[in-house]
Amino acid sequence: MTTGQVRESGDPSSAVGDMRFGDHLCLVYVNDAERRAVLAAFLDAGLRTGDALVYLVDDEPPEAAAERLRDRFGAALGDGRLIVAPTAGTDLGTVIESALARGHPGVRVTAEASPSLRGWPGTERFTAFEDAVHRAVDSGGRAMALCQYDRRWFVGDHLCEIDARHGGRARADAVFDDGVLTIVPLFAPPGLRLSGAIDESTLPALVTALRGVDPRAAHICLDLSRLDFCDLGGLRALIRANETSSVIGRQVILRSIPGCMDMMMRAAGWDTVPGIVAEAAP
Numbered sequence: 001m002t003t004g005q006v007r008e009s010g011d012p013s014s015a016v017g018d019m020r021f022g023d024h025l026c027l028v029y030v031n032d033a034e035r036r037a038v039l040a041a042f043l044d045a046g047l048r049t050g051d052a053l054v055y056l057v058d059d060e061p062p063e064a065a066a067e068r069l070r071d072r073f074g075a076a077l078g079d080g081r082l083i084v085a086p087t088a089g090t091d092l093g094t095v096i097e098s099a100l101a102r103g104h105p106g107v108r109v110t111a112e113a114s115p116s117l118r119g120w121p122g123t124e125r126f127t128a129f130e131d132a133v134h135r136a137v138d139s140g141g142r143a144m145a146l147c148q149y150d151r152r153w154f155v156g157d158h159l160c161e162i163d164a165r166h167g168g169r170a171r172a173d174a175v176f177d178d179g180v181l182t183i184v185p186l187f188a189p190p191g192l193r194l195s196g197a198i199d200e201s202t203l204p205a206l207v208t209a210l211r212g213v214d215p216r217a218a219h220i221c222l223d224l225s226r227l228d229f230c231d232l233g234g235l236r237a238l239i240r241a242n243e244t245s246s247v248i249g250r251q252v253i254l255r256s257i258p259g260c261m262d263m264m265m266r267a268a269g270w271d272t273v274p275g276i277v278a279e280a281a282p
Contacts, residue, residue, distance in 0.1 A: 015184075016041050016146070017173040021106055023144045024130075024137045026166040028159065030151045033214075034187035037172050039110065042146055043073060043082070046108040052099035053082040054092075054107060058114030062086055065112075087111060087118065087129070092136040096143045107143040109133070115153060121161035130165040146170055175212065176205040183209045189253070190214045191221030198227065198234030207237055215246045225256035225281055232268070235261060239270050249275060256281040 016038050019025060029035040046053050053076060057065040062084040066077055069084070076082035085095070092109065099107045111133065119125030130147070137145045149162055163169070175192075176183040181202035182195040190213050198206055213220050220241055224230075230238075242250040257265070257278055265271045271278075 014168055014170055015173045016170040017045060019144050019146070019170065021142050021144055022138060023168075024134045024147075024166055025145070025168050025170045026147045026149055026162055027170045028149045028151050028154070028162065030188040033190070034172065035148065035150075037185065037187075038170060039146075039148070040072065041173050042108060042110060042170075043076075046106075047073075047076055047081065049106070050104060051106040051108050052102070052104040054095055054099070054109045055082065055084045056087045056090060056092075056109065056111035057084065058087050058112050058118055092133060096136055100142055105142070109137065109143060109145040111145070111147050113147060113149045121154065121158040121165075126161070127165065134165075175209050176202075178202065178205070181205060185213075186221055186223060189219040189221045190217045191219075191223065191253070193223040193226065195226035197229040198237075199229065199231050200233065203233055203237060206234060210237065210241050211244050213241075213244070215244055217245070217250070218247050219251045219253055220245070221253040221255055221279075223255045224258060224261065227258055227261070230258075230261050230264075232264065235264055235268075235270070239265075239273055239276060242275050251275050251277050253277045253279050255279045 014023070014025060016027075019042070027035065027038050029038065043053055055065065055069070066084040069082070070077060073082050077084070083095070096107045096109070118129050133145050133147065137143045147166065154162060172185050172187075174182050174184045180196050181198060183205065184193040184195070185191075186193055192209055192213065194206070196202075210220075222238055222241065238254065239252070241252045252275055254276065262271075262278075270276065
């Protein structure tokens with residue numbers, strides 16, 4: 001994404017790196033690992049393009065939140081490129097205008113969600129806050145917002161209301177995408193979603209991505225539902241994914257195995273390899 005891009009309407013599902021000015025998206029994260037990965041990408045991209053960063057917090061003092069961010073974003077906190085402020089009492093429109101007046105090409109806003117303070121999805125307080133964020137981001141055309149929601153707190157109607165108040169959901173960026181194979185990280189359990197084709201040209205990227213999955217995890221999930229082709233070398237790499245782990249007996253979950261790959265596994269005798277678990281689509 002470049003600072004010159006402006007999106008006219010929210011994409012239903014977007015990689016966080018594809019967010020554009022005018023976007024008001026939500027991050028519904030399943031665990032802290034997903035939250036850290038998506039937020040780091042969102043904030044790092046803003047620093048690269050010179051955008052001002054605004055981090056709104058609900059249930060802790062801004063000083064405490066700033067301390068959590070200091071290891072990675074200490075320089076930005078020190079020179080004012082990253083501002084941490086309480087949601088209550090912060091006029092987001094004024095903050096955005098001030099940042100643009102200081103010469104920043106754009107503003108990136110991210111806000112933590114605390115139901116006890118902001119209100120549960122569907123309540124007047126929740127609606128008022130999200131509408132205010134939308135107006136602030138939409139009015140100037142040089143800002144974007146990413147609202148954070150812990151999936152463990154919200155179910156059913158709450159999630160529907162969250163989706164209704166945003167232009168879409170943000171997800172983690174692909175760790176590899178060359179137009180032939182796209183590799184997107186998964187977080188619960190940790191793993192990879194593979195789309196496209198695994199062949200001689202994309203095998204090195206697959207091996208690198210497999211090595212990048214948390215080696216301490218007892219399970220690794222490989223979502224194959226969007227895979228169009230996989231040669232024998234690629235299938236061998238998937239079967240051997242547990243060899244990158246420090247956990248003895250780590251399971252490799254092969255989710256939604258295409259029929260042709262299932263036949264290859266059986267022909268090679270890999271369907272009985274210990275630790276390999278075939279899983280249907282959820």
